[in-house]
Amino acid sequence: MDQTKTGTKTRPEVSITDRPRLARHVRLIFSQARQQRVLLHPETVVVLNGTGADILERCDGKRTVAEIVAELAERYRTVPEDEVRRFLTGLVSRRCVELVDG
Amino acid sequence: MDSPFGLLAELTYRCPLACAYCSNPLNLADYTDELTTGEWLRVLREAHDLGVLQCHLSGGEPLLRRDLGEIVAEAHELGLYTNLVTSAFGLSRTRAEQLRAAGLDHVQVSIQADEPRASDRIAGTPSFRRKVEAMGVVKELGWPLTLNVVLHRQNIDRVAELLELAEEVGADRVELANTQYYGWAWRNREALLPTRAQLDAAELVVRAARERLRDRMEVVYILPDYYSRYPKPCMGGWAARQLTVTPNGDVLPCPAAQSLPLPRASVREDTLEHIWADAPVMTAFRGTDWMPEPCRGCDRRGLDFGGCRCQAFQLTGDAARTDPVCHLSPDHHLVARAVEAANAGSRPVDVPLIPRPHRAGTRV
Numbered sequence: 001m002d003q004t005k006t007g008t009k010t011r012p013e014v015s016i017t018d019r020p021r022l023a024r025h026v027r028l029i030f031s032q033a034r035q036q037r038v039l040l041h042p043e044t045v046v047v048l049n050g051t052g053a054d055i056l057e058r059c060d061g062k063r064t065v066a067e068i069v070a071e072l073a074e075r076y077r078t079v080p081e082d083e084v085r086r087f088l089t090g091l092v093s094r095r096c097v098e099l100v101d102g
Numbered sequence: 103m104d105s106p107f108g109l110l111a112e113l114t115y116r117c118p119l120a121c122a123y124c125s126n127p128l129n130l131a132d133y134t135d136e137l138t139t140g141e142w143l144r145v146l147r148e149a150h151d152l153g154v155l156q157c158h159l160s161g162g163e164p165l166l167r168r169d170l171g172e173i174v175a176e177a178h179e180l181g182l183y184t185n186l187v188t189s190a191f192g193l194s195r196t197r198a199e200q201l202r203a204a205g206l207d208h209v210q211v212s213i214q215a216d217e218p219r220a221s222d223r224i225a226g227t228p229s230f231r232r233k234v235e236a237m238g239v240v241k242e243l244g245w246p247l248t249l250n251v252v253l254h255r256q257n258i259d260r261v262a263e264l265l266e267l268a269e270e271v272g273a274d275r276v277e278l279a280n281t282q283y284y285g286w287a288w289r290n291r292e293a294l295l296p297t298r299a300q301l302d303a304a305e306l307v308v309r310a311a312r313e314r315l316r317d318r319m320e321v322v323y324i325l326p327d328y329y330s331r332y333p334k335p336c337m338g339g340w341a342a343r344q345l346t347v348t349p350n351g352d353v354l355p356c357p358a359a360q361s362l363p364l365p366r367a368s369v370r371e372d373t374l375e376h377i378w379a380d381a382p383v384m385t386a387f388r389g390t391d392w393m394p395e396p397c398r399g400c401d402r403r404g405l406d407f408g409g410c411r412c413q414a415f416q417l418t419g420d421a422a423r424t425d426p427v428c429h430l431s432p433d434h435h436l437v438a439r440a441v442e443a444a445n446a447g448s449r450p451v452d453v454p455l456i457p458r459p460h461r462a463g464t465r466v
Binding site: 045 | 181185210246248274320
């Protein structure tokens with residue numbers, strides 16, 4: 001019964017000095033049944049890939065985007081900074097992620 | 103076949119409100135034999151095992167279930183994201199604290215209009231003040247708050263004031279959803295369907311509010327499909343992402359599907375897993391094989407899934423036809439005619455509404 005929802009406008013890009021955190025109404029969990037990490041929001045479920053989940057686990061409002069990228073670089077061979085920023089920008093526009101300061 | 107992400111648990115169809123756009127079934131009397139606490143807890147466990155991640159507790163008014171706290175606690179224990187969809191009538195501080203302690207994640211409160219007189223008239227009972235108070239409690243206890251408003255011919259001209267109210271109560275999200283014509287709303291369609299001019303005006307207000315509020319409040323605006331060129335992607339596809347359990351334990355792809363001539367499936371007779379996979383009510387329109395033309399050969403079939411089966415059935419008597427909302431549907435004139443009538447200068451804004459009864463057996 002759900003209908004077409006008109007989306008919110010995309011905000012300016014997330015910068016490397018921003019400190020992202022999960023929005024208050026959002027939860028990041030590991031689904032046993034699906035064996036995947038997912039982001040839960042009142043009306044949607046975002047199924048995450050490994051990198052996406054690793055990024056979001058570090059979004060605590062304290063680490064900057066630059067610090068998150070640096071931490072991920074220890075785990076993955078390459079984590080392009082612009083991709084992390086684009087991923088977070090998308091989630092900010094969907095109100096799953098908030099920025100503490102710029 | 104994927105596993106469902108969301109469970110809509112319709113705990114009861116009893117309600118202190120009597121909104122004329124209620125999507126509950128007309129035959130309320132068929133749902134009075136409600137599932138017990140134990141049965142609901144089993145449903146939650148089965149849903150979790152099936153892969154469900156979100157649990158929407160709705161109705162009717164879910165607060166009328168005295169065991170709501172136990173139900174929330176079990177859902178929370180299972181790791182489900184719990185969302186209460188309520189009129190907030192009966193959400194006292196004590197009750198709210200109990201639900202908070204049980205782990206309730208999110209609260210959606212409905213309001214009928216931006217001011218007491220109109221809101222109480224539409225709700226059929228004095229409720230506006232108590233709702234606003236309850237929203238204060240929701241915020242105080244630290245819950246994120248979504249304000250839900252069903253828009254229609256008699257309140258859509260007040261979208262600006264409704265958004266102001268949402269700001270005042272500190273809503274994190276506001277959902278302005280135009281009425282969908284199922285259940286009691288179908289019966290009241292003539293009185294509820296807005297004009298094109300009303301919609302255009304509302305859309306401008308919404309757009310401006312989004313710009314202004316973009317860092318403070320999410321504004322969700324749901325267009326009325328009668329005015330769309332293409333149908334809505336109903337439920338993200340039939341029995342693809344969601345399932346509904348009604349107060350008496352019937353399992354459906356969506357609450358409106360109770361109106362379709364399909365064999366019943368009940369949690370009292372079978373497991374959710376088996377029902378989801380094999381029950382005719384789930385398999386009837388799953389995927390794209392059931393589709394007729396013009397859907398079958400349409401590029402959009404994977405986008406809108408042929409629209410809404412319940413609406414097709416309601417308007418044409420055949421659930422397997424293209425949703426008549428689509429301008430390509432051979433039945434589109436059925437929608438066009440209703441829209442034309444809504445825009446005729448002769449129809450007043452305030453056609454009398456037929457309220458739904460609070461419970462089965464109450465005289466309308």
